[in-house]
Amino acid sequence: MVNSTTGNRKHFIYTLAATTLFISTYYLLLPVLPLYMQGMGGSKFKIGLIMGLFSASSLFLRPLAGQASDLKGPVKIMKWTILLYFITPFFYMTHSFVLVSIAQLFYGFTIGAFTISSATVITTSVPLEKVGQAIGIHSIALILAKGLAPTLGTLVHTVWGLYPLIAITVLFSFAALLVTWRLPEIKPASKPGDITFRQVLTYRMVWVCSLVLLSVTLTFGTIMTMLPLLALERNISQYSLFFTVNTLAVVATRLFTGRQDRLTQEALIAVSLLLIFLAVMLVSGSYSLITLIIAAIIYGLGYGAVYPALSTLVVLRTPSEIRGSAFGLFTAAFDIGVTLGSVWGGFSEYLGFKTIYFLASFSPVIGLICFVVFLHGENVWNKILMRNAAK
Template sequence: MSMVFRLLSNQQFQVIAAVQLLNVFSTNLLSPVLPIYLKMQGMGESQIGLIMGIVSLGALIVRPWAGMSVDVRGSRIITLFGQVLTAGGLAVYLWAADFWQYLLIRFYQGIAMAFYGTGAISFASGVESSENTSAAIAYFSLCTMIGMGVATSIAPSIFTEYGLSSLIFLGLASVTAATGLMWLRGHEVPLNGDGQRVPYRDVLRTKEVLAPSICLFGSNFALGTAFTYVPLLALSLNITAYSVFFIAFSVAVVCARGVVHQINSRWDAERTALAATIINAISTMLLGIFPVTITSILSGALIGFGFGVIYPTLAAYVVDKVNAANKGAALSVIAAAGDVGYALGSSVLGIVAETMGFSTLFASTTVIILLSGYYFYKALWDLKDQGCNA
C-alpha cells in the first residue's frame, strides 16, 4: 500500500494521469457512434470498417518515429505534440462529408494517437523508480479506461439527443484542457537507464518485445472487431440497446485496471496475459454463438476485463525486459502491434460480415485471438528453455 500511496502522491504522476483521462475521453467519444452515423449516411459495412480501422494504419506508420523521438527528445514534448495533432483531428470532423474525407481524417487521427500514446506511456513509466513501474503503468492505464469508459457510455445518449457535432465540441474542450495541463504542470522525466540505444529493428526482433506484441495484437484485434461491429450487429437484429455492451465494457475495464497491479503481484506477467487472452476469446465466441442483449452485456464485461488486464501487464513486462535507453522504441513496438490488431479487426472483417455474416466474423476473431496467445506462450517457453540451458 505504501508504494501505491507514494505513486498517487507523485505530482508528475497526477499530471499524466489527469492528462490521459481527459485525452482518452476526447478521442473515444466518437467510437461507439461513428459506425452508426456512417451507416445513416448510406455507407456499407466494408466502407465503415475501413474508416474505423485506418486510424491504426496511420498510427502504425509513425510508431517507430514516435518511439525514437521519445528516446531522443523526451516524452513530454512528444506528448504535447500528439495532443495538438489530436485537437486538429477532432476539429476537422465538422467539415467531413464523404467516405474519402472520413478515411483521411481517421488516418490523420492515427498519426496523432501514435505520438501522444507513445509519449504518454513513456512519461508514466518514468515518473517512479523501477520497482514501482508496474504500479505506475497500471494506474495510468486505469485512467485510460475511466476516460474510455465514461466516453463510450455517455456518447450514444448525447449523439441521439444532440447529434455528432455536440460530441466533437465536447472532445475539443477535453483535449484542450489536457494540453494546457501538460504544458503548465508537466516536467520532463528522466530515462533512468545507463545503456546505449540500439537500432529500432534490433529492439523489434527480440522475443522479449515481439512475443508480448503479438499477444497484444490478438487482444486489440478483438477490441477493434467488437467496437466496430457490435453496433452494426445490434442494428441488423433490431436491438436498440447496443450501448449496454459499452457500459458493461466500461465498468469491467475500469475494475480490471484498478486491480491489475495486485494480480501481477501474485501471478507473473506470462500467466496473467494468457488468462486475459482466453477471456477475450470467450467474449467474441459468445457474440458469434448467441447474439442477444444479455450476451452483449456478458461479452462486454469479459472483453473489458481481459483488455483491462492485458495491456498494462504486457507494457510493464516490456519495460522490465529492455534497457530504459530503448524504452520508447520498445513501447512503440508493442503499441504498433496493437494498432495493427485494431486496424485489421475493424477493417478486414467488414468483408466477412457482408459475405458470410456476423457469426463467422466473431468466430474468425476468436481463432485469431487464440493463435496470438499460443505464439506468446510458445515464445516465452523457448526463452525459459534458453535461460535454463545457458
C-alpha cells in the first residue's frame, strides 16, 4: 500500500472512493447528452459547442480552484463542490438548450475543482518518494469513472430513460459527499498573498507538461464527444465497448508505470504520444467494432501512461505551498484540450468524421515536438532563473 499508517491508508481509500463516485456522475451522462440534444433538434455543431462548455467552465475556474485548495484546504473544497453540484440535475430535465448549457457550466466547475482538491489530498497523504505511485492509483479511479460510467449510463438510458439516469447521478453524488465527510480537514498550505499566478508560471515543468497534456486531451475531447454520432453514422453497434476496453487498457498500463523515475517518465511520455497518434488515426478509419476496439486498446495504453507521468513531473518539480495552484494550471490544460476537441468535433458537420479525426491525430505529435524542444533547453532556462534570482 502507498502508506504505512492505518489512518492515512483509510484517508487514501476514502479519497479514491469519493473521486470515483463523484466523477462518475457526469460521465454517466456523457454518451447520452449528444443523443438527447440531437433528439431536441440540435445540429452536430451546436452539440459540440454545448458539450465543450463543460470543459470551458473548468478552463477558467480550475486555476482559481487550485488556489482555493491551497488557501482553504482541499477537503473543504471537495465538500463545497459536491454541494454545489446538486443544482445541476434539474437543468438536464428540461428541453432547453440554454438550461442544458448552464448545467454544463456548473458541472464543469464542480468536477474540475473536486479533481484538483482530491489530487492534492492524495499527494499530501503519502511520502514524497511514493507520489508517483499514488497519482497512478488516483488516476485509475478517475479513469474507472470516465471509462465505465459511460457504459453504465448508456445501459440505464436504454432500459429506463433519462430521468432515472439523472436520479442515479444524484445518488452517486450523495454517496460521495458521505465518504468525503469522513476525511479530516487538511491545514491550508499557504496564506492569502503567498501565491501568485506569475510565481506558478516560473516553474517551467508546470507549463511544459500542461502544453503536452493539452495536445493529448484535444484528441480525448474529439473522440469522447463525437464517438456516439460517428458510430450511428457508420452503423457500428455496441460502440460503448470502446469506453470499457479503453478503461481496462488504461488501468493495466498504470499498474505497471506508477514507480518509474524521472528519466523513464520522460521516455514514457514520448512513446505514449506516438501511441495516441496511432489510435486516433485508427478511429478516423474505423467502420467496424473490431477496429474501434483495437483503437481503444492502443489509446488506453498511450493515455494510461502519459497522464500520471506528466502529473508526477509537476508534483516533484513544485513546492508543496503552490502544489494546488500548479495542479490547477496543469488540469486547466486538460480542459482547454477537451474544449478544443469538443468544438473541433462539431466541425464534423462540415468536414466529416474521417477528416476531423485524421487532423486531430497530429495534435500529440505536436505535443511531442514541444516536449523534446523544451526539455532540451532546460539547462538554459535554469541559468536564466538563477541569474534573475541573484539580482
